[in-house]
Amino acid sequence: MEARAWWDARAADYDATDDAARMWRHTATNVVCQRSEVRATDRVVDLGCGTGNVARTLAPHVERVIAVDCSPNMLRRAQEGPDLDITWVEGDLRTVAIPRGTHVVTACFALNELSDRDRLALFERVHDKLVDGGLLVIADWYWNVPFEDTEGIEGWFAPDRVVSVSGMQVMRELEERGYRAVHEPLHPAVSVLTAMRM
C-alpha cells in the first residue's frame, strides 16, 4: 500500500516541531482530544494513530483504546513511550473492524488520503458501530478558502496524494449520513469536525 511506504519513511521525524505544518497538526490534535469529551467508561478507536499522540492522550481517561495504523514504523514509534493500556493494530482504515458499541472514534490527519468513496464509506461504517450519541472527531487538511489564498502551505504535503475537500463539504457529508456535525476551521487549511451519531 502506498500510504504504508510513505509514512514508514516519515516516522522518525514525525513528531518534530520545527515547521508550521507540524505545529498546526499538534494544535489540532489537542483540540480533537478536548472535543472527544471522553469519560472513564468510554471505548475509543483512533484511526490512523501514527505515533500515538491522540491514543496516548486519551488512554488514561477511558476504558479502552484501539489505535489503528497501516505503517509499522509509525506504530513502532507509538509504542516506545511509557506503557499504556492501548491495543495497537496494524491495519487499513478502509477495512479494519471497528467494534460495535464504540463511544468515540478519532481520526487526525488520516482521512485526507482516502478517496471520496472510501471516506464516505468510512463515515457510514463508523456510524453503524458508534453508540447513539457517540462521537466521530476529525482533524484534517480541509480547504476553507480558495486554494490560491493559502500561499505557502501547499508544500505541506504532496497534493497528488491528498484528496482536497472543504471542511464545509465534509460537514455536509456527515450530516447526510446521520450525524449532527460542527465544523471548526482552525486555519485556512485545517479543520476540526465533531460529529455526533444521531
Ligand SMILES: C[S@@+](CC[C@H](N)C(=O)[O-])C[C@H]1O[C@@H](n2cnc3c(N)ncnc32)[C@H](O)[C@@H]1O
Ligand atoms: C499525518 S499522520 C497522522 C498521525 C496521527 N493521527 C497524528 O495526528 O499525529 C497520518 C497517519 O495515517 C496513516 N494512514 C494513512 N492512510 C492509512 C490507511 N489507509 N490505513 C491506515 N492508516 C493510514 C499513516 O500511516 C500515518 O501514520
